[in-house]
Amino acid sequence: MSGIVCETIGGPHQQVGEEELDSLVARKLGEVPLDGKKVVLVIPDGTRSCPLPLLLRTMHRHLIDRVGELTAVIALGTHSYMEPDEIARMVGAGSAGDGLDPEAQVKAAYPGMRIVNHEWADPDMLVHVGTIPATRIAELSEGRLEQDAPIVINRHVVESDYAIVVGPVFPHEVVGISGGNKYFIPGVASQEFIDMTHWVGALITSYSIIGTTGITPVRAMINEGAALIPTTRLALCLVVQSGSGEIEAAAFGTAEDAWAASAEIAAETHVNYVDEPFQRVISCMPTRYEDIWTAAKGFYKLEPAVADGGEVVIYAPHVTEVSETHHEIYDIGYHCRDYFVKQWERFSDIHWGVLAHSTHLRGQGTYDADTGEERLRLRVTLATQIPREVCESINLGYLDPAEVDLEALAQEPGTVVIPNAGEILYRVR
Known part of the structure; x- marks a missing residue:
């Protein structure tokens, strides 16, 4: 020492x-x-x-x-x-x-x-x-x-x-x-x-x-x-x-x-407390986050402050891919923890760091192994250059970033726009 x-x-x-x-x-x-x-x-x-x-x-x-x-x-x-x-x-x-x-x-x-x-x-x-x-x-x-x-x-x-x-x-x-x-x-x-x-x-x-x-x-x-x-x-x-x-x-x-x-x-x-949970969040990601692998922090830091059934939009019009190095994420998509845990024989050979990233961005949810039904607490939407068909194939929503008007969204009841997202954690007081 x-x-x-x-x-x-x-x-x-x-x-x-x-x-x-x-x-x-x-x-x-x-x-x-x-x-x-x-x-x-x-x-x-x-x-x-x-x-x-x-x-x-x-x-x-x-x-x-x-x-x-x-x-x-x-x-x-x-x-x-x-x-x-x-x-x-x-x-x-x-x-x-x-x-x-x-x-x-x-x-x-x-x-x-x-x-x-x-x-x-x-x-x-x-x-x-x-x-x-x-x-x-x-x-x-x-x-x-x-x-x-x-x-x-x-x-x-x-x-x-x-x-x-x-x-x-x-x-x-x-x-x-x-x-x-x-x-x-x-x-x-x-x-x-x-x-x-x-x-x-x-x-x-x-x-x-x-x-x-x-x-x-x-x-x-x-x-x-x-x-x-x-x-x-x-x-x-x-x-x-x-x-x-x-x-x-x-x-x-x-x-x-x-x-x-x-x-x-x-x-x-680095923790901001809010009085009421958000219904919809637009997380505006700085360009230091070059892919969804890193820009997913815009979800992690907001998840605790979003109401059940709410939505987090990752707004990163500069992002063109999910991950440059971890291509397995395109195959498994984004799911809650129990989706993997209850089907471990299917997923145990995937890099566990990839599985972890998947669950972190999809947030809380449940999976019924008998029916195959996954229920997720929040909706997660990408407003990036990643095409709609790719977003949907990995179990995420799609929003055309060209149609996003941040000023107008900030005026919508129930919507909050978070600039420079990814580092400050939000919680309900």
Whole structure:
């Protein structure tokens, strides 16, 4: 263990300036014996609101002259690999008109530091660090799952002396509140344990777990797996004003302590309470969500605040596909948890992470195995470039985005339009 004591600055709806952040980072890194060490920063991908250029510049400034080697690994989980131009934009490296190629832009902005994708599909870039026995998984998952869990982690992270998470925390559909060790698992892990944790979350249901600040069964599994990583794990966890990048709070400490401090603040600042449940919601998805696999957060964050029989519309006219990497979703479609659980022999061979995503976007419901009838609490409609026939084939509704008038919809009784959806959780008071 590092022996570092967690320190938090800012708080709910406060604002942390650059100088205050810089002072925190300098102070806390100064307490860690990093000289000559191999250090990895574990950073978010483009699906999170985060002033990443500021954070990376700050970390780079205080590390590059001390450490022996510095690498930033993008915690993709099983999201699509980011292209060089996407990485350059995300980390604020140069501009399109400066004549440099994206990789040169990154090198110029962060001399001496590599920024790489978590190559989750490349076995050579993954290392087995241990196995959680089935009996222990049964304890952690509160009886929902019992099988051995191999923990396989990104090689850069495993071979480092220090791995420092740098990223925001938000309410999350699988783990309760994101961040902390979640940047290691699923962030830089292999697909097998990612699938296991996501399926346990699906068995609990997003509706029940999202926004929970404590150690949920999924968080317990993640913490247990992360503890097997043979490097010192630290974290700079942030609570960020969604969409603006303004930092409300920052905590630096162990991956567990910094997360716990930030999760309490996120639960206060990133949850909006409404007096009456919504009948119809138009979730307007920012372009950082490039497919339904990620834009589905527009449903997860609204589901608890929508009345029985209501509707959530995912309005994302820029989206053209359900998933670039998980094509099985086109075959199985979107269904409630019990649809899969009660037909397990049909679906057990599908990646459990795909099944989990399916249930998370379809929400609560029931399935009668005798009659084959599925009853779903809410309607889910896509207003994207995905054609009507595809939407209907995967058990979702279709709305032509060209016919959507957001201003007019906002005036309709029973309809609410949510801008910049996907990060703020809505609940009924």
